[in-house]
Amino acid sequence: MPGQRGRRGHHRPPPSGGRGSTSPDGGSRSARGAGRGAGSGRSRKRRVLRWTAVTLSLLILATAAAGYLYYEHLNSRIKKDDLTLGRKMPGHKANAKGQTPLNILVIGSDGRDSKANQKLGGARDTFNGKPLADVQMLLHVSADRTNISAISMPRDTMLKIPECTDPDSGETFPASDWVQTNESLGRGGPGCTVATWHELTGITIDHFMMIDFAGVVSMADAIEGVPVCVTDNVESRNLKGEGSGLKLEKGTTSVKGEQALQWLRTRYGFEDGSDLARTRAQHMYLNSMVRQLRKNAKLTDPNKLRRLAEAAIEALTVDKGIDSVARLLELGDDLKSVPSDRVTMARIPVDYSKRPGFRGKVEPIPGEAEQLFRMVREDIPLDGKGGPRKKKTAPATSKDPAAAPAEIAVQVRNGTGGGQAPQPGRATEIAGVLQAKGFTRAVADTAGEAAPKTVVHFSNAELEGDAQAVAKALGLPRSAVKKSTDVTGIALTVGADWRLGTAFPKPEESDRTPDSANALNGGDTKACMKVQPGFTW
Numbered sequence: 001m002p003g004q005r006g007r008r009g010h011h012r013p014p015p016s017g018g019r020g021s022t023s024p025d026g027g028s029r030s031a032r033g034a035g036r037g038a039g040s041g042r043s044r045k046r047r048v049l050r051w052t053a054v055t056l057s058l059l060i061l062a063t064a065a066a067g068y069l070y071y072e073h074l075n076s077r078i079k080k081d082d083l084t085l086g087r088k089m090p091g092h093k094a095n096a097k098g099q100t101p102l103n104i105l106v107i108g109s110d111g112r113d114s115k116a117n118q119k120l121g122g123a124r125d126t127f128n129g130k131p132l133a134d135v136q137m138l139l140h141v142s143a144d145r146t147n148i149s150a151i152s153m154p155r156d157t158m159l160k161i162p163e164c165t166d167p168d169s170g171e172t173f174p175a176s177d178w179v180q181t182n183e184s185l186g187r188g189g190p191g192c193t194v195a196t197w198h199e200l201t202g203i204t205i206d207h208f209m210m211i212d213f214a215g216v217v218s219m220a221d222a223i224e225g226v227p228v229c230v231t232d233n234v235e236s237r238n239l240k241g242e243g244s245g246l247k248l249e250k251g252t253t254s255v256k257g258e259q260a261l262q263w264l265r266t267r268y269g270f271e272d273g274s275d276l277a278r279t280r281a282q283h284m285y286l287n288s289m290v291r292q293l294r295k296n297a298k299l300t301d302p303n304k305l306r307r308l309a310e311a312a313i314e315a316l317t318v319d320k321g322i323d324s325v326a327r328l329l330e331l332g333d334d335l336k337s338v339p340s341d342r343v344t345m346a347r348i349p350v351d352y353s354k355r356p357g358f359r360g361k362v363e364p365i366p367g368e369a370e371q372l373f374r375m376v377r378e379d380i381p382l383d384g385k386g387g388p389r390k391k392k393t394a395p396a397t398s399k400d401p402a403a404a405p406a407e408i409a410v411q412v413r414n415g416t417g418g419g420q421a422p423q424p425g426r427a428t429e430i431a432g433v434l435q436a437k438g439f440t441r442a443v444a445d446t447a448g449e450a451a452p453k454t455v456v457h458f459s460n461a462e463l464e465g466d467a468q469a470v471a472k473a474l475g476l477p478r479s480a481v482k483k484s485t486d487v488t489g490i491a492l493t494v495g496a497d498w499r500l501g502t503a504f505p506k507p508e509e510s511d512r513t514p515d516s517a518n519a520l521n522g523g524d525t526k527a528c529m530k531v532q533p534g535f536t537w
Contacts, residue, residue: 074313074325083208083319085164085188086195090204092143099143101379102334105197107190107210108135109317130186133193135282138203140376141334147342148335149382151372151517152282153197154350156275156361157181160417160450162199164192178421180361190317200364201373202452207331210317225254226289228263228281229528232536236262236269243268247537260285269535276347276362280518281529283345287522291340341523344382348372349516355421366496368514370452375511382513383521400465405438405473408466408490413448415493422450423499430474430494433502437473442492451495454504457484466490475504 083089092100109131132155140149163175166188173187184193190210198205229252236243246262246269248255255263264282271277313325322328349368353361372382380386402408412434414427427444434442454476458467460483467481467490474492484491498504513519520527 074310077313078322078324079317080320080323081189081208081210081317082167082191083321084194084198084205085167085191086162086198089198089206092204095143095379097144099145101143102139102141102331103203103205103207103376104139104141104331105194105205105208106135106137106139107133107185107193107208109133109185109190109210109212132182133185133190134182136181136193136197138197138201138205138376140203140379141338142381143379145334145337147381147383147385148338148344148522149376150283150286150343150345151376152279152345152347153181154275154279154347154362155180155182157348157350158353158355158358158361158363159196159200160421161187161192161196162449164188164195167191177417178355190319194319199450200452201376203373203376207321208319209322211315212317221257223256223289223292225256226260226285226292227252227254228285228288229253230531231528232531234269234529234531234535235537236266236535238268238535243535269532271530271532273532276350276518277529277532279347280520283347283520284527284529287340287343287345287520287524287527290343290522291525339523341521342381342383342385343522344513344519345522346372346382346513346517346519349514351516365516366499368516370497371510371514372517373452375513380511382517382519384512386511400462402465402469405469406440408439408441408469410434410439410442410470411445411447411487411489411491412442413445413491413493415448415451415454415495416499417450417496426494426499429502430492430498434470434473434492439470439473445491448491448493451493452497454480454495454498455493456481457487457491457493458482459484459487459489463490475506 094100134155136153136155138151138153140151142148157180158178159181161173161176161179161181161184163172164184164187165172168189171188173192181196184196190208194205194208197203228248230248230250232250234246234248236246244262244266246259246266263285265278266281267273267275267278270281322331349365349372350362351365353359353363374380375382410431412427412431414422414425416423416426427446427448431442431444456467456471456476458464458481464481464483468478470490470492471478471481
């Protein structure tokens with residue numbers, strides 16, 4: 001029916017079993033193998049294809065001009081869903097020229113609820129099950145529309161998923177503190193994935209686009225191939241039969257259709273055989289695809305454009321803010337003028353989890369991940385070409401005089417989760433620090449939600465001076481003091497930026513993309529995937 005929901009850098013230790021979901025490169029939902037001869041015997045039965053969702057979203061944006069040819073026809077086929085199932089999304093802060101950035105979350109769904117997707121999706125026992133968001137990538141278009149940053153979240157990332165309620169069934173999924181990120185899609189739809197990203201990053205997300213299996217093949221065929229490169233002959237298949245099946249000769253090959261899908265889902269055979277290597281390969285594919293679109297004169301053919309636009313519309317589910325082809329055209333205009341060398345692909349900085357039972361899973365590196373998130377929030381280009389910025393001016397000191405420390409009541413909350421498991425005992429520990437500084441009415445509170453940054457909230461203007469006194473005693477910046485109607489009195493939330501220690505770490509803010517983000521410039525035409533030993537032929 002028209003308009004209805006479309007449902008759904010660090011050294012790697014050897015992968016092992018653990019909680020989580022389907023390994024898209026041939027592993028089972030409970031175990032995965034690495035290298036030739038490793039892996040679960042059940043993995044053949046649970047083989048799942050992988051793709052990069054952002055490929056399809058950029059294709060529809062880049063070719064949306066074809067929409068005028070049959071505008072109403074395409075409008076009737078756009079599938080829509082709620083933007084977020086979490087807290088209300090805050091607005092953007094405009095720059096000096098009144099411009100605001102644009103953030104689009106692109107989601108790759110593995111839902112196998114159609115014959116086309118089931119044919120590509122493999123194992124019958126996964127048909128019509130809950131979908132997984134196996135590809136997640138945030139596209140950030142700068143406020144002045146001069147550059148684009150794309151940030152991927154590895155599928156194996158463990159984090160907090162907020163409470164989400166399915167808008168169709170009314171089922172409520174409680175918040176979970178340590179869950180694999182791709183499970184968010186099965187908790188009410190793409191709006192829960194959006195809410196999870198916002199919870200982790202603090203980034204305002206304007207739109208989402210979700211793409212399914214069959215869309216990958218049809219879109220890759222429509223652009224007539226994408227050049228990719230490998231350092232050696234490669235075959236993604238181990239002795240257990242696990243792998244994408246990709247087989248390429250050394251050098252550059254143009255891939256399309258199901259072979260393109262094989263490239264996008266390949267883990268075994270690339271670099272260290274991890275999901276992080278697969279993310280790198282997806283970035284290379286996307287950069288090459290964008291370059292190919294821009295130089296391929298054949299795509300000016302109205303018939304080819306129409307087929308491409310129709311294939312993209314069929315593959316997409318979008319949020320309700322994208323209510324027409326006209327809106328897609330507007331989004332396309334925001335993207336098409338950005339040159340390839342101002343497009344930067346990166347991933348959330350992660351490291352392998354050291355938690356028992358989660359070997360092979362990854363979790364965000366607190367300081368480095370927050371640095372990347374801050375750069376997006378503050379619209380700082382990841383390619384380092386943003387130029388000097390004006391220094392931030394500190395908020396003015398409150399005119400309201402502070403009471404004596406012993407008279408100030410403070411509720412201390414543990415918000416150190418921020419996409420990770422909360423650090424135990426932080427509220428009690430920091431309440432003790434305040435008590436030692438004379439704030440004898442500071443108490444640990446069990447309430448509160450995860451926060452990327454430590455913040456002192458106050459409920460009314462008369463308490464602002466007291467709140468600033470609390471911040472000063474702990475060495476927090478004045479910008480950490482904020483008025484909120486969600487608290488009564490003064491509440492200190494210890495955020496993910498202060499997981500350890502009794503002294504608040506002075507942030508060394510840098511406008512340089514962390515090395516652990518593994519950034520790749522869109523203008524790099526020489527990028528080539530390193531082949532994993534044991535997978536050559």
